[in-house]
Amino acid sequence: MKKQLVCISLVLCLLPVSALFSQNDPKAMEILDQVSKHYQEANGITATFSIETQAENGEEYHSQGELKMQEDKFFLSTPEILTWFDGTTQWAMLVDADEVNITTPTEEELKAVNPYVLLQLYKNGFDCTLEGQGNSSNGKTKRVVLIPTEENELEKIILEIDTEKKYPVSIEMINKNSSRNKITVSSYKEKMKHPKEIFVFNKNLYPQTEIIDLR
Numbered sequence: 001m002k003k004q005l006v007c008i009s010l011v012l013c014l015l016p017v018s019a020l021f022s023q024n025d026p027k028a029m030e031i032l033d034q035v036s037k038h039y040q041e042a043n044g045i046t047a048t049f050s051i052e053t054q055a056e057n058g059e060e061y062h063s064q065g066e067l068k069m070q071e072d073k074f075f076l077s078t079p080e081i082l083t084w085f086d087g088t089t090q091w092a093m094l095v096d097a098d099e100v101n102i103t104t105p106t107e108e109e110l111k112a113v114n115p116y117v118l119l120q121l122y123k124n125g126f127d128c129t130l131e132g133q134g135n136s137s138n139g140k141t142k143r144v145v146l147i148p149t150e151e152n153e154l155e156k157i158i159l160e161i162d163t164e165k166k167y168p169v170s171i172e173m174i175n176k177n178s179s180r181n182k183i184t185v186s187s188y189k190e191k192m193k194h195p196k197e198i199f200v201f202n203k204n205l206y207p208q209t210e211i212i213d214l215r
Contacts, residue, residue: 028130028144031161038166044070044192049185051078056179068192073199084201089215091201099210100201125149126157140164153177 039045046068053061065078076083082093082100093100126146133142146157158172165188172182203211 025129028128031130031142031144031163032128034163035161035166035168042190044068044190044194046187046189046192046194047185048187049183052182052184054178054180056175056177068194068198070192070194070196070199073194073196075198084199086196086199089200093201093206093209098208099212100206102201102211102213102215104215125152141169 046066048066049064051061051063051065055061063078063080065076067077068075072087074083074085080095082091082095084091088104090103090105091100092103125148127149128144128146131143131145141160141162144159144161146159148154148156153175155174155176158170158174159168160170161167162169167188168185169188170182170184172180174180203209
């Protein structure tokens with residue numbers, strides 16, 4: 001479950017964020033609208049990232065990975081899990097277990113795994129405020145804080161947005177039980193025009209992997 005939440009958080013970080021919020025600070029919304037527009041014009045992205053997770057008991061988890069996205073498709077790679085999604089079918093491969101689960105998610109299931117459906121969950125679920133400068137050394141980031149408007153285990157989400165390049169450089173999700181998950185983007189490339197094949201699991205590349213078809 002922790003790995004799945006990391007996946008969701010990362011993809012959410014790199015998707016257009018303006019659709020997530022309803023009653024908001026106009027200045028924050030202006031920044032988010034710019035990020036959304038810029039993403040729509042990116043025509044495929046590749047991003048590398050680091051992950052910092054702190055559990056409720058204080059246990060820490062660190063990892064890194066790469067994300068490739070094109071429209072509603074994505075491929076996410078970390079040392080622990082590989083996930084392919086071609087817009088219809090999802091392949092999730094647990095590296096240690098050397099197995100891949102194939103699913104055709106229902107609309108309800110997509111809310112947990114598909115970033116585009118995930119966005120709809122939060123469409124009217126947050127208020128956002130602009131809290132000034134971010135923590136980056138170049139001085140070109142702004143800090144936007146999102147607070148759930150309904151009862152939620154989540155306390156807040158903190159976005160740090162590069163206002164020059166117009167993409168989130170980090171996202172931190174803080175829960176009410178003091179656990180937190182932070183993803184920091186170390187590189188972000190646009191105009192990648194990824195071939196559709198990279199969003200589909202290729203069994204020829206993993207001949208020893210057990211395939212579990214749950215469709």
